[in-house]
Amino acid sequence: MLVKKRLDRSGFIYTLDAIFALVIAATIIIASFQYLSQTHIARFNRSDLGRLSNDALSVLERDSGLSNVVSGSTSNVQSYLNTLPMQMCGNLSVFSVSNTLVGSIQKTGCDSASVDEIVVARRVFVHSNSSTYYARLEAWYR
């Protein structure tokens, strides 16, 4: 009888000890995962996309691609957008200083409808008639 009582008490202490251990371990592990879940690297992605977009606009300005859009020719801008990295999509729009849309070209096979995050880059350029326009390139990952 005395042995049974002692065994019961030991079992209760072991159970209590195990529960305490589990609670402490679970609390620490959950807190750790909570911290880990708060970290994100989205800005790294945006940084690359922003740089690529700005560089693309610089190239298009220097090789007269943007001016060609104002003149009505979009073929070389379309070709350029199609040669962007495979995972990158882009939509280029050209506006006059009064915000009138002059032309818009999108990379073939891209659709921004279900995209969470879009990076926007802009560049001002001067057409051959000394008029000022600006280009807006919206870029996103597939």
Place this chain on the structure above:
Amino acid sequence: MTNYKLINNRKGVLFTIVTILLLISLFLVTKAFLERSIELDKTIVDYQNIEKLVYIEDDIVSNSYSDLLKISLSRIKRDVNFVNITFNNLGVISPNINHIKIMQDYRNFIVNNYSAFSNVEISFSDFTSNFTIFPYNASYRLNGSRLYLYNPNYENLVKISLQARVTEDNANKNTNDTPANSGSGKIIEVKIVDKDGDTLLGTDARILSPSAANLPFYADFNTTSTPNISVYFGQFDNRNGTLLVSTDYTIANITSITLMYNATQQKVYLSAGNLTIVNRVIAVNKTTEVVLGEE
């Protein structure tokens, strides 16, 4: 006799301590990772904002001035004694072109609209249809049908070679004149061609005094309103050493000009004012001189 119970108890305590230490380590590592990640995030935001300023600066400074005024610097060449500054194009002069307004419109768009798109504040100083050639302090000014090149330090000026193309036809040429040589002065070489490239005024070189009111190189046409072009060098508006190219009722493109100066030790560059960009997100600003070209 070995006390197994005591040994087992000690092992249990050691196991518990090691487990707790491991769990605490895990916690501290993840906490440190989060803090580092937040710090890195702030650094990236700062970096992106600074990078944005650089792109905006490049956008405005790179070639807008030359595109707006149709100016193209070919080269700045230095030898032992002289510096030659050569332009492929130094602008189009016409009574129908308002160069000051072109620059004003561009400036207004950048300051009012482009800055709002980019969430920055942009301001210009001296960004007009003028630029200055340092260290000679020669200032270029383009306005409508007049192109001025003031040379306050004309002592260093050796020679100006200029070629202009007018939109008239050689067949309609009426008269042309070249000034007489001064006793001493600067070499001024002028060639004027018509719309097809036919010579209206040959490559005539004259030595002209920078402080005298010399006659201009001149050509006019016997069509409506008598269109004409003149290239003057000398004193103008009490400023010695001034080059003035002007047209009436016609358009002239300054297709080539070479300015030869005595060489100095200082670097030669062309400045068209200053640009200041202030980032509204982080407290960073950037002031840049708009340099059209340099050695």
